[in-house]
Amino acid sequence: xxxxxxxxxxxxxxxxxxxxxxxxxxxxxxxxxxxxxxxxxxxxxxxxxxxxxxxxxxxxxxxxxxxxxxxxxxxxxxxxxxxxxxxxxxxxxxxxxxxxxxxxxxxxxxxxxxxxxxxxxxxxxxxxxxxxxxxxxxxxxxxxxxxxxxxxxxxxxxxx
Numbered sequence: 001x002x003x004x005x006x007x008x009x010x011x012x013x014x015x016x017x018x019x020x021x022x023x024x025x026x027x028x029x030x031x032x033x034x035x036x037x038x039x040x041x042x043x044x045x046x047x048x049x050x051x052x053x054x055x056x057x058x059x060x061x062x063x064x065x066x067x068x069x070x071x072x073x074x075x076x077x078x079x080x081x082x083x084x085x086x087x088x089x090x091x092x093x094x095x096x097x098x099x100x101x102x103x104x105x106x107x108x109x110x111x112x113x114x115x116x117x118x119x120x121x122x123x124x125x126x127x128x129x130x131x132x133x134x135x136x137x138x139x140x141x142x143x144x145x146x147x148x149x150x151x152x153x154x155x156x157x158x159x160x
Contacts, residue, residue: 005098005099005100006040006098006099007040007041007042007043007044008040008091008099008103008105008106008107009040009041009106009107010039010040010051010106010108010109011037011038011039011052011055011108011109011110011111012036012037012038012087012108012109012110012147012151013036013038013055013056013080013110013111013112014036014110014111014112014113014151014152015036015037015056015060015062015113015115016112016113016115016136016155017114017115017116017117017133018114018117019117020135020136020155020156020159021117021134021135021136021139022036022133022134022135022136022139022152022155023036023060023115023121023132023133024036024131024132024134024139024143025037025060025123025128025131026128026129026130026131026132027127027128027129028125028126028127028128028129029127030094030144031129033144034132034142034144035143035144035145035148036143036148036151036152037052037055037056037059038055038108038148039051039054039055039058039059040106042054048082048109048111049080049082049111052064052080052111052113053065053080056113058124059124059128060121060122060123060131061073061121061122062074062075062113062115062119062121063075064076064077064079064080064113065077073119073122075113075114075115075116075119079113079114080111080112080113081111081112081113081114081158082109083110083111083112083151083154083158085109085110085151085154086107086108086109086110087107087108087110087147087150087151088105088108089105089106089108089146090104091103091104091105091106108147110151112155112158117133136152136153136155136156137153139152140152140153
C-alpha cells in the first residue's frame with residue numbers, strides 16, 4: 001500500500017467530443033460515483049498540464065502528445081485546454097486520510113480535452129470500472145462532485 005501523502009492540488013479534465021458528449025468514468029472504490037478524470041500533482045513543481053496529461057493516460061488510456069495527426073488513442077496536445085478555472089473545495093472525509101492531518105481543502109484546476117467520440121478507452125481497473133459517454137447536461141447530472149458537474153455545464157463556454 002502506497003503511504004505517500006497526496007498533494008492538495010489537483011486537475012479535473014473534462015474529456016469531450018465535438019458534439020459536446022462527455023466521457024464519465026465510475027470509481028472502483030465507490031460504485032455509482034461517476035466523474036471526469038481527476039488527479040493530484042505527483043510533486044509540488046509538476047506543471048498542471050503535465051498532471052492533466054498523466055492522469056488522462058493513467059485513467060483512460062488516452063495519450064495526449066505533441067503530434068500533428070491523431071491516431072488510435074493519441075490526441076494532439078493542442079486539444080488540451082486550460083480553462084483558467086480553479087475550485088477550492090473541502091476534501092470529502094472518506095478521502096482525507098490520503099492527505100497530511102492538517103489538510104482539509106484541495107485546489108482543483110479545470111481542463112478540457114477534445115477527443116474523437118470513437119476513441120478507445122482503456123480504464124485502470126483498480127481506479128475505475130465503467131465508462132459512458134453522455135450529452136453534457138446529462139453527464140453533469142450524473143456526477144457526484146458539484147465542482148465536476150459545474151465544470152461540465154460550462155463546457156460550451158470554453159469551446160472555440
